[in-house]
Amino acid sequence: MFAYVIRRLFVGVIMLLVMSLVTFLLFFAGPLDPARFACGKNCSEAQQAQTSKALGFDKSPVVQWSDFVKGVVTGRQFPDDPALRKAAPKLVTDCPTGCLGYSVVSTSTVNKEFKEAIPVSVSIAIFAFIMWIIGGVLFGVIAALFKGRLLDRGIVGIALVFFAFPTFFIGQLFLQFVAIKWRVFEVPDYMSIAEGGIGAWAYNLLLPAFTLALFYMAGYVRMTRAFVLESMGEDYLRTARAKGVRQSRVLFKHALRAALTPLVTMAGLDFASLLGGAIITETVFNFNGLGKLAVVAVNTYDLPTLVGLVILLATFVILANIVVDILYAVIDPRVRVG
């Protein structure tokens, strides 16, 4: 088991290296100079060249990539131009090990940007995750139990409808009508637990998390229902029923457990990708999470932030895959890792 995890982690690191290189080649080979945006309105060509040098954008993508990797391993100092650092030490921004770069646009290290954005995205993800898992499994089981009847059709139908409307439409519907027009809720505005306590934190997360949860719930209802039906068809359950074990016991003890296994995989991966920020939901509700950070970075051509985001999000996904595989083995003894 231990060897397996080590091997998986090793492969993961290799993958991150390849991904970061690909990302650098893709982004920094673009037609625009990322220094242009930093340089501002009255920026002559010569000034832009200077800015580019101070930030290290004048180097080739591969050199920039190796600087980036070095930064992750040993840390870095900014501005990138060593002469400038030497002449004016008080300008130097230290970026310790794990350094993901320096964003010219936000005049801070990428890590600092992430540090502010991650709690927002993680909060939404956790909240939405709880809602959709509970809702999805509950309604999925109900639908399976009432298979073919009105209740089943109703649940499946409603799930499909929420799946079909674009998330930003549903989100805007909540924001504009539920919050702004009808004032059922106040307009959500993220508040950390430290700022407003658990109550305010949760209250402000409700609408965005619900928007997100609805979308996922739709899929999980269908999935749970299918898995439960499938496993109820399995021979050993038929046997159990034939032997007179109560229906509810069959359901909870056996069918659900069997159905749980694929659910865990899905849920783990979906949750991991959500940790990286729900781009649409955060945009609609104006939450400064990783998703909105990504949109802003794209709009301002903030390449260091974008590269950092790609790597961070990929790390989440790769780690989640490993965790899920291990969990899988724990839940289902038939699966062995190794």
Next chain:
Amino acid sequence: MASIAKRALAAAAVASMAATLAACGGGGSGDNSSAGDAAKSGSKGGTLYYYINKPVEHVDPQRVYVGRDISNLNRTVYRGLVSFPADTDPDVANKPVADLATDTGTKNADATQWKFTIKDGVKWQDGKQITCADFKYGASRAFATDVITGGPNYILSYLDVPEGSDGLPSYTGPYKSSAAGKAAFDKAITCSGNTITYNFKKPWPDFPLAVAALHMMDPYRQDKDQGDRSNYQIFSNGPYKLQGAWSKNKGATMVRNDQYDPSTDSTEIRKALPDEIVFDIGKSQETIADQLIADGGNDKFAVTGERVPSAYFARLTGAVADRAVNVQSPFVDYVLPNFKKMTNPKVREALAMAANTKGWIDAGGGSRAYAEAKSIVNPSVTGYQANPAFTAPASGDPAAAKKLLQEAGVTTPYPITFTYPKTDTADKQAAALQATWDKAGFKVSLDPQGDTYYDVIQKPSNGADVIWGGWGADWPSAITVTPPLFDSRPNLTKNSTGQDYGNYKSDTFNKIVDQAQSAADLGDQTKALQAADEQLGKDFAYIPLESQKFNFLRGSKVSGYNNTPASAMYPDLGPISLEK
């Protein structure tokens, strides 16, 4: 939010681009229908809320370049040698008054040297006197173009520092510079006691206007300077100071600065009546408009520089209408023919003749959102006159344009590409222009671009035939409008069009600009600038589209509310006060 705000910003969508990049406006509006209530002198106390949608890019004085932020910082924390008074009458508002200096400065005969004397008893927030050295240090920071980026840097081309081989000043700022560069700078700005002297290489007759309109000449304390790390730090010399830090995504709270002595200040500039000012960043434009319409809780004490989306105009009725202003902004939007591609003057004339500016305005929110424009210079700028070249009716004259195209001898349909920064509103507006141009015999394809718009159109290889632009004067003089936009010499280089996006290159025009820039007398300068605009009209170097109007809401307990030229027609924090 960046994105949703952008999309949802119906009326003034295109403007947001202009507001960020074509920074400071310095002018007032002739038809300021909603005259403020400056006369009332309010009472002290209370907390004022200022709602802002997107993060403020810079609060470093040498880097801030957005009209709204320049004004807000001037009224609260960054005093200048001189400042513009908070008055709605442009004739008063466009004349700087003494602030940290004892008077508005004295110049030599050809306006190449300016002297200011700093008042006694003006202090930083830690109680230390503001010295001439602080002013000099502040000015030096603008030269560090590799660290102090994004700000206005007019001083680079004016201050008497020789240029190196790369066309940049030999002085490269306080952090890292050659000894020769440092020596040249030390000669260009000299201190003698409390008197600071600026030596320029060409006349700068309206230098005090530039000082008042921007923060680039502000003092800066060397021991507080951390370069890029200072971007969100404020070391105050005004009536307020930061409580805690400025958070990029959240904003900041300003409280009273106990080292500020009102007797050194003028109430024409700032009255500093509220006890606290909260800059609240992050609400969407819709949320802000909606909260201010509802007028509950803290929103009663709130103002904003975010425009009411045009989709909300229908809700500004009854009592809400009394809290809404509709004022003309200092910006003008226009399109530029690309002179590299549209070489035939008749074709450019046809383009102007068939420009459906009424359709553009209607698609963008109508008469409440825009005023017609007849020149690239905003009416609020000193010496404004309508450009006689633009005679076409507001909805364009495609028939006359068709004739011009025939005279030009080009084959029709004449294919052109129109590029503009994409927003939902701009897409519709562009479609309106496109329809009429197509009718006149052009064949228009639209090329909307994202937020990197300016980077794209600065490429000399940019293939667009018609290019959107927006601009506001940096200080209320056309010298900050037509020369920076159309003088080919500083703009056009091998790899960039600078701000001359249309590749306009005219020796006649450049000569007139030289006249204007060498004029030691402001009257002569204004005349030359008027001639320069006429020349641009003759060449159809641009076609004015409109001048945006600002629609702002405020809370019911806010008094002393004014949109002044000094604040680029955003709410002026100088005279504002709160009712209990």
Next chain:
Amino acid sequence: MSLSESQLEVSPTPDEPKADDQPQSLEGLSPTKLAVRRFRKDRLSMIAFYVVAFVLVAAILAPIFTKIGIIDPISLNQDDKLIDPTLGGLPRGAAGGITWAHPLGIEPGTGRDVLSRLWYGVTFSLSISLAAAIVAIVVGTVLGIIAGFSGGLIDATVGRLIDLTLSFPQTLMLLALSSIFVAAIQQRTGLSTNPANAVYEIGVLGLFGWPAVARLIRGQVLSIREREFIEAAKLLGASPRRLYFKEILPNVWAPLLVSFTLITPQYVSAEAALSYLGVGIKPPTPTLGNILTDGVNYALTDFTYFLFPAIVIAVIVVSLNLFGDGVRDALDPKADR
């Protein structure tokens, strides 16, 4: 988000058994005919089929109708009688300016006919989605068959490629790469903005969508390749290409068809979401996504303009999904259990 891989796997799960689907007599019927018969018996699937057919016909007709002037998605009607210039260009009249001439109202600001725009928008949105689905299916199938059949190093390489592709945050990459690649496409090919945007959108949606297909096909191939007829073909000296495309491909068309019908609606949603984030085809060319994106601005002031495009998207997504489910149930013998 709407592009996450999970949905791909959510849909093709076995659905309820249909007891009454069992035909009385099986003799003389090909599997295809059997499937069609099963499909026809399912009322919901048939409704979905009719809706899908209707949408497809409408999508094909839109350009023709535009040409002969029955619908007009482009022309402006900036008539002060239609829109109110003092109220930000909102349509006059009830429900977004609904009249006989404009059954779904008019667009604020420009007075363009909303029905025409939506109608033509369906054409563009569907074209993009179908094209992207084809890219995903083709790339996924080719790599899936090669990986499944060759095994060994090639299989492992394709597997790593799949992992790599799936590890990239897709929505972020779609957003970030658009500013770089659309310009590059324009420069290389001389295409104008919207064709270049379309190429980009189809390309990246397809290239991020193939791994799921490849995994599915690889699994199928693994089970097929041990069967006798493949062994026989191998012994007869069939070339790999013949093996791949003559022997194996015909045996995986059923899951491919199901994938195709289930991927397409995802791309309809994706087009809308990407439009909202500023990627994809730009107005005045209508797509469902860019119409709804504009409609969002008017949620409170012109509700119908906000609602109608969302409904059209939802109807297309639901009907395609139900249709896909129906096809799967009809083809999948397990569903007859």
